[in-house]
Amino acid sequence: MKIAVVGASGFIGSRLVRKLRPEGHEVTTHDRSTGVDLLTGEGVPEALAGADTVVNTINAPGFDEPAVPFFRTTTETLLNAADQAGGGNVVLLSIVGIDQVPDVAYYRAKLEQERLLEAGPVPYTIVRAAQFMDFIEPITSWTSSGDTVRLPTTRLQPVAVEDLVDTLAEAATAPPRDGIVNIGGPDVFPLDELGRLTLRAHPDGREVTVDENAGLFGQVPQDAFIAPPGARLGTMSYERRLQHYA
Ligand SMILES: NC(=O)c1ccc[n+]([C@@H]2O[C@H](COP(=O)([O-])OP(=O)(O)OC[C@H]3O[C@@H](n4cnc5c(N)ncnc54)[C@H](OP(=O)(O)O)[C@@H]3O)[C@@H](O)[C@H]2O)c1
Numbered sequence: 001m002k003i004a005v006v007g008a009s010g011f012i013g014s015r016l017v018r019k020l021r022p023e024g025h026e027v028t029t030h031d032r033s034t035g036v037d038l039l040t041g042e043g044v045p046e047a048l049a050g051a052d053t054v055v056n057t058i059n060a061p062g063f064d065e066p067a068v069p070f071f072r073t074t075t076e077t078l079l080n081a082a083d084q085a086g087g088g089n090v091v092l093l094s095i096v097g098i099d100q101v102p103d104v105a106y107y108r109a110k111l112e113q114e115r116l117l118e119a120g121p122v123p124y125t126i127v128r129a130a131q132f133m134d135f136i137e138p139i140t141s142w143t144s145s146g147d148t149v150r151l152p153t154t155r156l157q158p159v160a161v162e163d164l165v166d167t168l169a170e171a172a173t174a175p176p177r178d179g180i181v182n183i184g185g186p187d188v189f190p191l192d193e194l195g196r197l198t199l200r201a202h203p204d205g206r207e208v209t210v211d212e213n214a215g216l217f218g219q220v221p222q223d224a225f226i227a228p229p230g231a232r233l234g235t236m237s238y239e240r241r242l243q244h245y246a
Contacts, residue, residue: 002026003172004048006078007057009033012093015165016055020172038074044081053089053172054082063106063216071109079120089176090124092117093168096182100224104216123176129164130157130184130227133241140195143215150211151192152218157184157227160241163234184227185234191217201242
């Protein structure tokens with residue numbers, strides 16, 4: 001198959017490309033460094049020409065309000081170009097439970113991205129992933145002050161990048177679902193506990209204390225980001241991932 005990955009230099013996009021190529025697919029890679037800009041539209045029709053599937057793994061520069069016009073414009077641009085190119089399957093990487101967090105601009109923006117796909121002219125598959133395991137360590141630094149890391153007890157189900165990339169690759173090579181596939185990790189943990197596990201594996205003198213209002217996840221309802229019934233579950237556990245990185 002011919003598969004265009006947009007956001008190909010990113011954390012997930014680059015790993016998806018490395019998964020698909022050895023499987024024999026013709027994969028083209030696109031981001032601003034290759035002259036493809038979904039905000040301005042530059043290079044987009046050429047990037048999508050002849051693709052059976054387009055995978056959108058791009059990300060906004062931040063979590064704040066500008067994420068809303070960013071995801072709106074880039075998604076509209078991609079859908080128009082995919083429609084002009086003759087349809088195919090647009091696969092979007094999204095996030096579990098975002099419909100339950102309307103007060104956070106970034107999640108509202110991702111939800112609008114999904115709604116544009118659902119209302120648009122092109123067959124699609126949305127892959128909603130739980131938080132990446134690799135995202136947990138950076139989260140601990142957002143609300144660190146001195147030796148204290150403040151984290152809420154919001155429950156998360158972090159997924160290993162390998163498990164997510166397998167699911168994305170399957171979505172990219174299967175017929176469009178015109179629906180959502182959810183993928184989470186094998187275990188659910190309160191975020192404060194995830195923080196403690198992480199700091200136990202990589203001790204740096206910091207300790208976790210519970211603060212239900214701390215950071216981005218302090219704004220997320222307790223169970224909003226748990227993968228829903230019927231979700232695929234990855235096999236890599238967070239403890240095993242931490243040992244692997246130790
Ligand atoms: N973090 C999590 O736990 C989590 C969980 C579930 C889902 N997600 C979703 O996963 C997606 C991918 O995340 P990631 O961490 O892989 O992102 P990332 O590493 O920041 O990569 C973003 C990619 O988008 C490209 N890009 C940015 N602006 C662009 C533009 N205007 N036109 C074309 N390409 C552009 C970047 O390349 P250039 O800058 O060179 O253009 C880069 O290749 C995001 O949409 C995120 O919402 C994240």
